[in-house]
Amino acid sequence: MKIKKRSKPLPLRKLDVIIPRLSPQFPRLPEMKEEAKKQGRGYSGEIKVDYHLEILASRYTLLDDVYLHNNSKNFQIDSLIAGNHGIFIIETKNYMGTIIFDSILKQLIRDDGNVESGFNYPITQTETQKFHLRNWLLKHRLTHIPIYYFIAIADPTTIIKVDGDREAISKVVAHAARIPGMIIEKDQELAQAGKPKLPDYQIGKMILHECGVYDMDIMGQFGLTCRNLLPGVFCPGCGIRGMQRIHGGWICRKCRHKSYYAHVKEVHDYVLLNGSITNTECMWLLGLNSRSTATRVLQKSGLIYLKEPKCWVKKTRIY
Structure with a gap:
């Protein structure tokens, strides 16, 4: 088998x-x-x-x-x-x-x-x-x-x-x-x-x-930092980056496709690259203006909140 x-x-x-x-x-x-x-x-x-x-x-x-x-x-x-x-x-x-x-x-x-x-x-x-x-x-x-x-x-x-x-x-x-x-x-x-x-x-x-999992430091290999990455939510419909936040979800400015969960992949992808994400990073990544919205998004994204003292530095939570 x-x-x-x-x-x-x-x-x-x-x-x-x-x-x-x-x-x-x-x-x-x-x-x-x-x-x-x-x-x-x-x-x-x-x-x-x-x-x-x-x-x-x-x-x-x-x-x-x-x-x-x-x-x-x-x-x-x-x-x-x-x-x-x-x-x-x-x-x-x-x-x-x-x-x-x-x-x-x-x-x-x-x-x-x-x-x-x-x-x-x-x-x-x-x-x-x-x-x-x-x-x-x-x-x-x-x-x-x-x-x-x-x-x-x-x-x-x-x-x-x-x-x-x-x-x-x-x-x-x-x-x-x-x-x-x-x-x-x-x-x-x-x-x-x-x-x-x-x-x-x-x-x-x-x-x-x-058995372990083979991995490579892709960011380091190509001389990348998070500053090189462009923020925004990709549309599941047409693939264009930059969906707009609406009440409870997202809408694509180009094809008008609506999604309630388009942000989940973006958050998980960011964690794949960096190992964790803070609400400040979440705001930047998804183009959010509200810290409380970022917190709600992270809490519903299936991530684990690190309850350690360092997580409260500058009022930033780490997931």
Whole structure:
């Protein structure tokens, strides 16, 4: 069964929140849009691979987006499958055009029809994940568990070529639709070799218990502060920023769409970026003139009020 499902990565969620609130003149905006595009493509590829791996949920234990800490190192695994006789790491790659695995120089080359680009070698990357996972398992007294990995190519139209050892590459690299069969075949090989049956669900739960959430300081990475963000409530109808506050709700100045809850997403997005929000920040973000209105809005937004002395500094409450 699947005991950990995939959600949109926090860094991508933050980029989706920040980009619409930046001035078109912000110097690093193109770089941020390119980063969001890159992360979005990766996430889309993982969803495609998840679709094919779901077939294994009836016989194995599946975890999406595993993020573990071991010996002062964090490591991330796109998909982890605890089988009957081994553990399988799935690394997803979502490239369009033609990709070439150079097994001699240990490099991945992509040719999109216009330009060739070089990338880190996925097999080296996944071998590192295997090394970290093995050490994590040893630390938790789970020894002698076979660990294998596969590179799943998300887009079925991607052409896979090999420069070097084609047979070795073909054993670990395939389009996503082939990966479940490769896992089942390998697990059956382990059974025939006399490997003991694993408590796959218990192993999966142990991993789940220690899973963290991968995050990045997007604001710091791109040199942003809250002063760079533009305030205003986005219209759920047309997407324009700057809805006007009316009694008990909001109205869009452009399409006249009315909403009672348009502000909730804005408040939650601000907390996603900053960890908390004060009524002063709420007034600025939503364009409110009344502190009491900001307090009511925050109290009804599903946030937790921090009842600490520092929250009363300058009569500002923190949520």
